[in-house]
Amino acid sequence: MTAVSEALFFSGYKFDALIESIRAGQKWQKIKQLLGENNLSNDTEYRIAASLQQAVYQVSEYNHLEEHGNVVWSVIFNPEGNLIASASADKTIKLWSRDGKLQKTLTDHTDGVSRISFSSDGKYLA
Template structure:
């Protein structure tokens, strides 16, 4: 697997599992099931929205499902477009980390 593609691999494993489930396929090959299960349970996706200079302490999604806000130890709040992953705006001025 290409480095940095953990999320993509995770999504593909879920899709494969859903296809098998919909088709009511009983997978008998332990290597196939092991690969799917291993990918799902050992996924370690971090920093997909890159931009903060320190740890992210809080995340909230707008009820419309289009915007994510992340608060960080770097004393900023960043607003992200969930459809594109792009940074919309950085809110500065906090005196301490944003929890």
């Protein structure tokens, strides 16, 4: 169950390893519920916990986009990959540079913005 997480971790994909460790833990919990805890090996549980712990302590956050006043429903990169747009229930769309700096806030929406999309040439945002 932890082989994928371990492979990702040692390949340098530490965040992906963390996600896979969480998935392994969720699968393990379902198996425990189905089969009963007394019929299972603790070795698997220890490996999952070790994998998760290793990934958690090695993952460092690179960018954190934190300016919306409510839940974010959609995030998308422009076709060139140098601009990020985020849409929120706070009735705004925010444009960010790739390094996480806020560039612009688009307001005047009458309701929360649930989906956004760049045009194929990256000139328009819908």
